[in-house]
Amino acid sequence: MNNKKVISAVLLVSDGAIDHEYFMNLLQIEHNELIEILKEINTDLENVGIGFYIKFDNSKSDIVTKAEISELLSDVKPPPILKGLSTPALETLAIIAYEQPVTKLKISEIRGVESESSIKTLESRGLIEKGGELDVPGNPILYTTTDLFLTKLDVSSIGNLPTIGNYFGNSEEE
């Protein structure tokens, strides 16, 4: 019971998702035990009809509102991160996500057009960042996606991104 109180309170006041390892060290509990507690808290919240729950995967957890009431939260929720982004910017984001670490030149080569402004826009939104330099003359900057991008896409790591073929599974393949 005490563990439930601590976990829910920490998630309430923390800024962002919490690593499970933190809870395991704090409360001296095993990972499967922690998962059970998180499930129990969610059941409790569900039983009293609360509008949020604990979203968790194998490595971290956070309190989030329920999707079914999102329409009614439009006045208080933060603006969408992709708001106003053009299709070229989305293309650029997709290229960086799947080709990272990637140079501006490679992005422009794939798109067939200059991608400077799209890269700047994505960088200013915190979706991509400079992740080093390529070891060739001129040392072009390599771009990678950020943790925020992963959070927004609801995947735990770049390795867990769906394969590109998955996006076309329903339309092109017989």
Next chain:
Amino acid sequence: MNNLEVIENLKNLLVEYTSNSKDQIENNLTMIFQSFENKSLKEDIDNYAEFVLLGASLFELKAKRLLPQEDEVEWLDEVELIKDKDLAFARLLQFKAFTEVGIAMAIKVKQTEQEIPAFKYYQTNSLTIKPEIQYKLELSKFQETAVEVFSRYKTIQGFSHIDKELPDLQVAIDDLLQIVDKRLSTTFGELVSSVNSSQEAVAFFLALLEAVRWGFIKAEQTNIDKEIIIEKNYE
């Protein structure tokens, strides 16, 4: 004749020309149009345009091979001939794929954003594992240090400039450009001859660097002991 009819007619034409073929090109062509036929044309005209493009490329290749040729042309040479076209086509597909992926990712992000994380007005340090060695600073000691620093900093050498009003860099840039506009050519020594403090001289120097960077002026110093010559940039 609408687009669907055009594509249907083209499809029939190509199938007719290739249905009895045996070699690799024709097999490919037949395969493409078999999958072509399995589609409903009403679904998405763009997708079929790609099929037709690919089919047309193969048909062109076949047509070339049917033409009488003086010298025997190797299959590999033929492939070489359409390499650029293949490359362009591959890039088109790659580009289209990333466009689709970008849109799919945007849809996924939109779905994820329907669940809003709890928002805090302050930022706690991320609750990751603490390092084993921590530097401990007691609250009382911290307060003492803070009081000492805030009471003494003005008297400490090197901090005396803190309360001074610093010159505005933008104003310095404007002044510099105005002077260069008037005189067309000047030196850094002349520029700083009328300033009242070293801070103003520094501001002029920073302004000089900015103005050179933006290409408004040219600056040259042939030797470390010589004057910096400043001229308006007419390029």
